[in-house]
Amino acid sequence: MNIIEQLFIAALVLRLGVELVLNIRQQLRVAAHRDQVPPAFADRVSLTAHQKAADYTRAKLQLERHRLFFDTAVLYFMTLGGGFNELYQMWLQTQLPPLWRETFFVLSTLWFLSLLHLPFQILRTFRIEAAFGFNRTTVKQFIIDLLKGWLLAAVLGTPVVYALVWLMANASGLWWLWAWALWLAVQLLLLWAFPKWIAPLFNTFTPLEDAALRERIEALLARTGFTSDGIFVMDGSRRSSHGNAYFTGTGQHKRIVFFDTLLNRLSPDEIEAVLAHELGHFRHGHIRKRLLLSALISLAGFWLLDWALHSPAFFHGLGADYTSAGMALVLFTTAVPVLFFWLSPLMSALSRVHEFEAD
Incomplete structure (x- = not known):
């Protein structure tokens, strides 16, 4: 186990723990104030509307907790569990030129990960949003949006990923x-x-x-x-x-x-x-x-x-058996952000400053 693997596992566990603590803290905070409208809004928001907003927030937080566990498990098994290696081996068996093979490996892997998270999108739209009277998306509209999004990602993403892979393989x-x-x-x-x-x-x-x-x-x-x-x-x-x-x-x-x-x-x-x-x-x-x-x-x-x-240590530390441009892109877009999750509060603080300035 090299230093990259140790840092990755530590960051993965730490990120899960921190986000769970914040999630549960927010859940308890909302529940504690569910039955009392803040004085500043008492003349404009009814208790019923306030309780509905609190219940809506709690429902989203509960789904988010499930997603946190799921994300952590998926990322662990795709990296250290060898999932990315399995997908790469599938593309190695094709007769595609190397650049196209790397490109399609990146695109198909990102599509596969989005497919894994589709149930959470469905639950949020057709369970939570529907339960609180917000959803107007039909199943047909949902499928059309999904297919359009995938097609657009393929049309725009293919030339960009191909160009990046080409630069990584051929430029100085x-x-x-x-x-x-x-x-x-x-x-x-x-x-x-x-x-x-x-x-x-x-x-x-x-x-x-x-x-x-x-x-x-x-x-x-x-x-x-x-x-x-x-x-x-x-x-x-x-x-x-x-x-x-x-x-x-x-x-x-x-x-x-x-x-x-x-x-x-x-x-x-x-x-x-x-x-x-x-x-x-x-x-x-x-x-x-x-x-x-x-x-x-x-x-x-x-x-x-x-x-x-x-850096071979980078690939091996994240469970990759192949040190290719495509594998580097996949690892960098999925696993590396875990190592830098601590930057999120800094970005949120900056966003908060901007929101106050805009007000």
Whole structure:
């Protein structure tokens, strides 16, 4: 047992323990305050609504505890239990060229892991969300969304993974810089393409028809210096009764999106307040800051991946018998985050600061 394996097992157990403690602590906290509405909301939230919200939170926390145990078991058996080796051996038996073999190994492994977690998605949608009256997703819609998501992941993921594998196998010692540049380009491309090309694959977007509300929104956008490509309504009610609002896109091609459920439930003043919070992120430059932070983290990640690619101890410590580019990518995207789970509170703290600033 080398140092990588020891660190991995310790981190796996520690992460499970910490997340379980936080989960149970939150569960007990919510239960303790279930039967009393906080004074600040007593004039606006009924006890029945408050209890429903508490029960909804507790149900999600309970499912999350099961997922934590399941995730830990799956990751252990796929790494130290030899699961990734079994999948790799299957692709070794094909007659595919090495680059395509590595590419399809990565994609099929990630798809297999998502398939393993599908029951939790089903339980959340058709049990918890349905039990509390939020779910509007039909079985047909669920399957269509699932197939569309898989197809989109294959179409977008195949060239990206192939390019990464090619760089790892053929580029110079600084391949990781080229890979990082490619990764940044893909992220920016997706940010640009999402509102016009990707999101419409799953939802219908129509221009906001309420002239009075649109005038208020446009005035708010003008005051904040936000240049919009349009104000749209999304048919979120097709899947859920939850409401939301967001802005998306880049540069001069940003757009405002409201869920139809939000517009149907809130008053114009409340709708403007919700959007004002989102625009607060824009005014404080949170999106640019997050993109910059993401770029720096991904740069460090690709540098670390270069070290891992040339370290037999990395592969052996995570139970891998094959030291290939594809195996390195799979291990890096699934197992390595466990070693750095302690960074999550730091990222959450930063997010919390941004949320307060946006308020």
